[in-house]
Structure formats: structure tokens, C-alpha cells
Amino acid sequence: MTIQSIADLRINYTQAGLEQGDSSPFKQFELWFNQALAADLLEPNAMTLATVTSEGKPNARIVLLKGFDTRGFVFYTNYRSQKGQELAANPHAALVFLWGDLERQVRVVGRVEKATEQEADTYFQSRPLGSRLGAWASTQSEVITSREVLETRMKALETEYQGREIPRPDHWGGFRVVPTEIEFWQGRPSRLHDRLRYQLQENGEWVIDRLAP
16 A cells, blocks of 8 residues: 555544533443444454653553443553553553444543452453463563463463352453544544543532643
């Protein structure tokens, strides 16, 4: 594909508009998330997680949302991974959900805290067997010499825990992004998109602003 043909790629968004609704961004998110589920989108819980290194360099990757409520948005990972170390050093992050078939995206900015031990234990035990073993087998983000290293560890763990409960590793758990800002974006014709931004105030209330596209 040439640079010119990439520049010519465009869609005229026409599906829906976005009017100011509930005063709670969590209810608006729940509405949109349920609609994404109903639309049978591929991994509607996939979200871009942006963090910052200790040198101030941005990092981003896709992770999966595993829970949300008025406290924030939860995902799980290895605390020793690159993202885990970055969040330990700078507990702030941004999330982006893209539901392209619905011409929507949601942007979340906030501070980050660890999920409780009980939450992590409960979710870990709900995971498939292979995922639980994988949490032990993978030294996430570290350099390994070959894939065989992972497969050898996995086979050893399968033998070790055959017929036994697999405990959650101490280095594996959840993070919760506690939002201070949530923006809802709905594609509209002629690039005059709808953008509603919710900002958390010191008194705990949310202020809603419509932003120019």
C-alpha cells in the first residue's frame, strides 16, 4: 500500500449521535459496553493501556478489561512485567476502548491502584487451567532464549500440579484504573464527531463538557 492510498482511507460516520445523558459516566459506559456485547464484536473488552516509563517515555499495549464499577476499570497481569513495573513507579494510566463497528471509542484517564488480594484470588481461580499454569510459566517481559523454554516450564508445571489446586502467584494480580476523566466519542458525518467529557471534581461530582471534534 502506498502512502497516498493510506491518506485516502476514510469512513463517513453515520450510525448515531451522542446527547448528554446520565450524570454518571459509569452508567454511560455500561450502556455502551452492553451494546458492544450485543453487537457481537470481537473482544469488546479489549482496551489500549498507556503507561509511562521512569524516564517519561510512553508505552502502550492491548489488555483485557475484566471488571468495572464505580470504583474503576480492572485488568490482571504479572506485577513484574514491564507494565507492572511502570505502574508501580508511576501509578497513573490511560485506557482507550475502540468499538469500530459502532463508530465509538471511550478514553479513560486516572490513577492506578492494585486490586485486593481477594479479588485477584477469585478471578485467578476462574481462569482456564492453561491460563493459571501460564501465570507461573511465563516470566513476562523478560528475555528468553527460545519458545522451548516456555513449553518446558509448562510441561513441568502440568506434572507438578496434576490433580492439585493451582495457587495464585504472589507476583500476579489486578490493577484498577480509578478514573478522573472519561471521554465518550461517537463518529458523525463530515468529521463533526460528538465528544462528551466527564471530569471528576473534588466534591465527587462529575462535570460534563461537550468538546469540539
